[in-house]
Amino acid sequence: MDLDLGVTATPRAADTILPVEVWGLILDCLRSPSDLLNCSLTCRYFAEHLKLRKTTYLMPQVFPVLYKYLGEIETQTEGEVEVLEHELEEDVLIRLDSALKMRLVSNSWKQSVDMFLQEKSGNDLDGFINDDGYDQRSEIPEIPYSFSVFNMRKLESLMLKDFPHDSNPFISRYLSYMEPFNRVHQRLRPQLRKNFRTMLESFGSQIWECHLSFRCSYSITARRKIYELVRNWLTLMPNLKILAIRNEHINTAAYITTTCTDPCQVLLQRKPMPTLMHLRKLTMTNVQFPISEGIVLQNPKLHNLSVIGDGYKIVPSHSIDSVMLHEIEILTVNLFLDVDFKLEFQNPVLKNLKCLHLSLARREPKEVIAAFSSSSFTSSLEYLFIEVKDRNIFFVFKEGLENFALELPNLKKFKFSVTVPMDVTTIDFLAKCTELQEIRLEIPIPSRTSGISNRVIQFENCIGSMQNSNIWQLLPMLTMLKIQTNIQVSGPSNPINGPKICYTYTKGQRGNITSNTTIQ
Amino acid sequence: MALVRVISSDGAAFLVSQRLAKRSGKLKTEIETFRKSSDNSEAQPEIRIVTIRAEILRLVLQWLQQHQNDPVLPANQNEQDGRGDAEMGQSQWDRDFLAPMDLGIVMELILAANHLEVKGLLDITCKLVESKITGRTVDEIRTAFKLKSDFKGNEEEQTRLENRWCVEN
Numbered sequence: 001m002d003l004d005l006g007v008t009a010t011p012r013a014a015d016t017i018l019p020v021e022v023w024g025l026i027l028d029c030l031r032s033p034s035d036l037l038n039c040s041l042t043c044r045y046f047a048e049h050l051k052l053r054k055t056t057y058l059m060p061q062v063f064p065v066l067y068k069y070l071g072e073i074e075t076q077t078e079g080e081v082e083v084l085e086h087e088l089e090e091d092v093l094i095r096l097d098s099a100l101k102m103r104l105v106s107n108s109w110k111q112s113v114d115m116f117l118q119e120k121s122g123n124d125l126d127g128f129i130n131d132d133g134y135d136q137r138s139e140i141p142e143i144p145y146s147f148s149v150f151n152m153r154k155l156e157s158l159m160l161k162d163f164p165h166d167s168n169p170f171i172s173r174y175l176s177y178m179e180p181f182n183r184v185h186q187r188l189r190p191q192l193r194k195n196f197r198t199m200l201e202s203f204g205s206q207i208w209e210c211h212l213s214f215r216c217s218y219s220i221t222a223r224r225k226i227y228e229l230v231r232n233w234l235t236l237m238p239n240l241k242i243l244a245i246r247n248e249h250i251n252t253a254a255y256i257t258t259t260c261t262d263p264c265q266v267l268l269q270r271k272p273m274p275t276l277m278h279l280r281k282l283t284m285t286n287v288q289f290p291i292s293e294g295i296v297l298q299n300p301k302l303h304n305l306s307v308i309g310d311g312y313k314i315v316p317s318h319s320i321d322s323v324m325l326h327e328i329e330i331l332t333v334n335l336f337l338d339v340d341f342k343l344e345f346q347n348p349v350l351k352n353l354k355c356l357h358l359s360l361a362r363r364e365p366k367e368v369i370a371a372f373s374s375s376s377f378t379s380s381l382e383y384l385f386i387e388v389k390d391r392n393i394f395f396v397f398k399e400g401l402e403n404f405a406l407e408l409p410n411l412k413k414f415k416f417s418v419t420v421p422m423d424v425t426t427i428d429f430l431a432k433c434t435e436l437q438e439i440r441l442e443i444p445i446p447s448r449t450s451g452i453s454n455r456v457i458q459f460e461n462c463i464g465s466m467q468n469s470n471i472w473q474l475l476p477m478l479t480m481l482k483i484q485t486n487i488q489v490s491g492p493s494n495p496i497n498g499p500k501i502c503y504t505y506t507k508g509q510r511g512n513i514t515s516n517t518t519i520q
Numbered sequence: 521m522a523l524v525r526v527i528s529s530d531g532a533a534f535l536v537s538q539r540l541a542k543r544s545g546k547l548k549t550e551i552e553t554f555r556k557s558s559d560n561s562e563a564q565p566e567i568r569i570v571t572i573r574a575e576i577l578r579l580v581l582q583w584l585q586q587h588q589n590d591p592v593l594p595a596n597q598n599e600q601d602g603r604g605d606a607e608m609g610q611s612q613w614d615r616d617f618l619a620p621m622d623l624g625i626v627m628e629l630i631l632a633a634n635h636l637e638v639k640g641l642l643d644i645t646c647k648l649v650e651s652k653i654t655g656r657t658v659d660e661i662r663t664a665f666k667l668k669s670d671f672k673g674n675e676e677e678q679t680r681l682e683n684r685w686c687v688e689n
Contacts, residue, residue, distance in 0.1 A: 041529045041573060054624030055665040062627045062649070065634045069646040070654060094654065100683040104658045107670050110679060171682060509556040 014045045024049055033060040033108070059112040063102075067116060070098040103171070117172035118208065173208035177233075181215050181248055193229065197236070204236035208278075211244040218249075218288065220263055227267055227291050234295075235274045243279060243295070247286040264290040273298045280304060283332075306332035308359075328352065334359035345375035353377035359387040369404045369429055381408050385415040388422065404429045411435060412477075417442040425449065428456045431474055438480045445485045466505050467513040481505040484520075524551055525566040526581070532574035534581055538565075543584050545637025572632045576625070580632050583641050586613055590640065610644050618648055623665050 014023055027049050030036050036057035040050045050057070099117075103110040177196055179189055200207075212233070216226040230245065273294040282299065283306040284292050296302070305328055331353055333344075356377070358368060368386065372378070384406075406414075411433040417440075418424060424443040430436065449460060458469040463483050472478060484502045504516045522538040526547065541547040547567060554565040569577060618626065626645050633642035652664040662668065669676065 041571070044530070047573065051624060052666070055627060055667060058624070058627045058631065062630050065630055065642070066646050066649055069643075069650045098650075098654050101656075101658055101661065102653060103679050103683060104676065105661050105665070105669070106667050107675070109667075 014043050020045070020049075033057045033112075037061070056106065056108045059109050060115060063112045063116050067095070067099070070095040114171050117174075170203060170206045173206060174211075175207045175209070176211040176213070178213040179215060179248075197232065200233055200236035204233075205239055207237045208239060209242040210237055210240055211246070213246045213248060215248045216288065223264055223288055223290065224267060227264065227294060228271070230291055231271060231273050231294070234276065238274070238276065239278055240276045241278045242281040243276070244283040245285070245287050245291065245295075247288065249286070268294055268297065275299060282306070284308065302328055304328070304330040304332075306334075308332070308334040330355040330357075332357040332359075345371045345377070348376045351376045352380050354380060355383040355385075356381060357385040357387070359389065366404045369406055373405070373407045378408060379410060382410055382412045384408065384411055384413070385417070387417045387419075389417075389419045405432050406430055407432050409433070409435060413438040413440075415440040415442075418444060420444075425460045426452075426455055426457070427459045427471075431456045434475060435477050436475045437477050438482075439475075439478065440480075440482045440484075442484045464503060464517070465515075466503065467515045472507060472511075472513060479507045523564055525564060526577065527566065527568045528572055528574040528577040529570050530573050532577070534577060536581055536584075540581075540584055540588050541567075543588060543638070544580075545639075547636060569636070571635055573628075576628045576632045579625075579629060580636060580638060580641065583614075583617065584638065586617070587640060610647070614644050618644065623649065623652065 014020075018026075023045065027036075027039060027046065030039065036050055036053065040047045040054070040057075099113050103113050179192065180186055212230065214226060214229075216222050234240070234243075268290050273291075275298045279299045280302060281304040282295060282302055284295075285306075285308040292307075296305070328350065329352060331350065333356075353376075360368060375381075406429050409432070412435055414430065414433065414436060416424075419442075422444065424441070427439075427441070430439065452460075457471050457474060459466075459471070462469060463485065466481055466483070471481065482502065482504045484500050486500055500520045502518045502520055504518075506514050506516075508514065523535050524538050524541045524547070526534045526536060526541065528534070538551055541551060550567045551565050554563075554567075555561070558565075572580070621629070626648055630642065630645045630649065633639075633645060653661055656664070671679070
């Protein structure tokens with residue numbers, strides 16, 4: 001047979017190149033689902049040959065679609081299909097049972113299930129870019145790998161079964177640990193910690209995503225103890241990709257200032273946290289010094305960092321100042337007390353930042369916007385989400401956004417969400433972001449008018465007819481503008497409750513603007 | 521009648537009405553994109569589906585043809601668990617349509633319906649595959665899918681142990 005396979009060769013049928021038996025042997029060697037699928041799409045002969053193996057090699061792609069359908073039982077009654085209604089929990093259990101059974105059918109099915117569960121957390125950067133909003137938490141797999149006091153007895157019995165070390169019981173590669181918080185269960189804490197450590201000693205290297213939740217007061221002793229505990233555990237999980245740590249102790253509003261003589265500072269030198277080579281995403285909620293610093297210091301390749309303070313300030317500035325986080329692309333900051341944003345944003349380690357999600361309370365947004373002009377990420381930032389919220393409804397923003405400008409020339413998407421009484425009568429601060437493609441505003445309807453007529457962007461009094469605004473000329477790349485606001489009612493407007501009206505404006509390829517209004 | 525030319529991965533072309541094609545979310549978007557970018561409003565859109573071969577594309581179009589007058593199922597129907605109400609759309613015709621297919625073809629149809637965003641077809645095909653798994657033993661599943669166990673040594677036993685850990689916890 002002529003085996004001329006050069007670029008100039010004329011396309012020919014497979015059986016004229018090699019005997020069909022030889023093709024059969026070659027195709028039988030293929031293992032990768034994507035290779036098999038590609039081959040089956042190549043020609044009829046390949047498709048025919050691989051037909052019998054279809055239920056094997058297609059499963060990795062079918063399972064993610066099929067997964068949500070697992071968990072329904074149907075019975076046939078007189079030709080009619082009757083679907084039994086299940087409580088959600090029961091659905092999850094049936095789904096889990098089906099998924100586990102599928103792992104026993106064949107190796108490739110097992111890999112399909114495992115791969116899906118391991119990837120379920122998703123790629124956060126893509127999630128941020130593609131989603132309307134911002135999903136701060138990764139989706140927690142349904143397979144229950146949460147160790148708390150309530151399943152401790154079972155955990156102990158599993159430990160006694162001496163599970164073989166060459167197996168991986170963590171199908172999803174996910175593990176969470178939550179300490180008992182109430183006084184009754186606190187006495188079980190030492191045993192739970194011991195069990196958790198025992199388990200990590202056996203299987204810690206299998207874990208890719210871990211969520212740790214504990215309760216730590218502000219005393220130096222408590223913080224040192226938790227530091228050492230977390231350090232020991234992280235040492236046993238060298239392959240972590242995603243780590244979330246949460247301190248549930250939220251009643252103390254103390255702000256920790258550190259000094260060189262702080263005994264916790266010494267810990268960072270003497271017993272540094274382990275370097276986790278694969279760690280890309282770190283979320284810290286109410287985590288105090290020195291754990292917060294300890295982890296960030298040793299893991300400079302973080303791609304996604306979230307610093308969340310639930311009710312009081314934590315210490316992100318110290319962490320961010322002291323390390324080289326040049327690879328960080330996504331930063332989430334959710335703080336409630338004093339942060340010098342100007343100083344934070346000027347930090348050169350943030351020079352590659354692409355996505356920033358700021359959640360603020362008791363801070364004037366204009367102050368934050370002003371801080372952007374001198375930020376180190378002026379030219380890199382593409383996605384910005386500013387959320388202004390406050391638990392104390394009596395805190396009212398007194399000043400608007402006049403006289404401020406966002407100077408972010410490469411900004412593509414901007415979302416501004418306000419859930420406090422605040423009059424947003426202008427969006428002139430966006431006029432210099434000429435690359436903007438998408439703007440989403442969630443604002444209360446202004447209770448007053450500014451009375452200023454010489455705005456750059458026509459916005460005030462025309463949020464219901466923005467198709468006629470000059471914004472489309474001023475921001476030529478803009479293709480989507482979405483404004484959600486509360487419906488005007490008599491009396492003081494309520495920005496939080498009540499129906500919302502949503503105006504969506506879309507620019508077509510010919511430059512025509514279409515509008516759509518919905519009530520939610 | 522406005523037509524659209526839909527071309528499969530292996531080059532087969534199907535001429536279908538735009539009204540019918542627009543019942544697929546993906547084809548609808550493609551037609552609208554074509555309309556926006558084309559200066560000639562009379563031009564016939566041509567859409568290449570590089571991931572679906574002719575045999576499967578024909579089945580999808582056949583299903584769409586049969587269900588062209590059905591109400592369109594919203595993509596987010598029954599969003600809580602991600603399922604649409606498959607039974608609402610499943611008729612005797614659907615059962616006859618799926619009956620002669622082997623499960624390999626059904627799995628290809630799932631991928632095609634998912635890619636082309638045809639919710640009703642996705643629901644009935646997923647439901648069919650699901651019914652061959654839920655409530656069945658492992659051996660019954662292997663028989664239904666014409667699969668044989670390819671575990672080596674004690675791999676199957678280890679998988680059972682892993683599953684047990686998961687369930688018992």
